[in-house]
Amino acid sequence: MKSNAKNLVERIQARSNKAKIGSPELNEAFTRIALRVMYKAKLNVRRYGMIDTGRLVNSIRYEFYRKGRSYGVRIGSFGVPYASINEYGGAFTESMRKAMFANLKERGRLGKGSPNKAPTIQGNYWRPRPYLRPALESEKDFIVEQLAKALGLK
Numbered sequence: 001m002k003s004n005a006k007n008l009v010e011r012i013q014a015r016s017n018k019a020k021i022g023s024p025e026l027n028e029a030f031t032r033i034a035l036r037v038m039y040k041a042k043l044n045v046r047r048y049g050m051i052d053t054g055r056l057v058n059s060i061r062y063e064f065y066r067k068g069r070s071y072g073v074r075i076g077s078f079g080v081p082y083a084s085i086n087e088y089g090g091a092f093t094e095s096m097r098k099a100m101f102a103n104l105k106e107r108g109r110l111g112k113g114s115p116n117k118a119p120t121i122q123g124n125y126w127r128p129r130p131y132l133r134p135a136l137e138s139e140k141d142f143i144v145e146q147l148a149k150a151l152g153l154k
Contacts, residue, residue, distance in 0.1 A: 011153050027064070029150035030073040033143050034062035037075050040135035048129045056080050060132070076132060089128030 038060055045057045059080040062073050077083035085092070148154040 011148075023150075025150040026071070029146040030064065031062075033139070033146050034073045034075050036142060037132075037135050037139050038062060040138060041075070041132045044131035044135055048131065050086060050129060050131070056083060056086065059083065075136070085126050086129050087132055088130070089126050092124050092126040 041060050042057050045051060045060070051057055056077060059077045060075075061078060062075045063078075064073055065071070077087075084090075145154065
């Protein structure tokens with residue numbers, strides 16, 4: 001026997017093929033979903049103490065997209081090149097290290113200790129500090145509920 005959530009997701013997928021792209025109900029559901037996920041992502045950025053200049057937290061937004069029969073909303077960090085290294089981690093170059101710590105020093109935020117002891121840097125690797133994926137994960141039930149309402153399934 002299928003769980004209610006799986007059954008509802010299957011019904012949403014079946015109904016979404018017949019849904020009118022750009023309908024007011026879908027637009028409203030996508031907007032509610034996007035605002036809620038954005039709020040959680042911004043909270044996560046603050047929780048991790050990732051605010052230096054505010055560029056990352058201010059870059060988190062949403063936009064509608066349409067590609068053929070595919071229609072929806074994208075939520076993410078737009079226009080900030082270091083957003084993905086914060087989300088996923090990755091190689092950290094010496095030039096990135098110098099730029100980051102020059103920025104911190106200039107702003108008077110470089111505390112005691114060497115730049116090599118920054119808690120997010122391990123050797124030449126930037127430790128991931130995901131902010132968007134956990135926000136999306138925490139809102140899965142809300143997303144399914146909003147889409148089900150917009151498609152007339154609830």
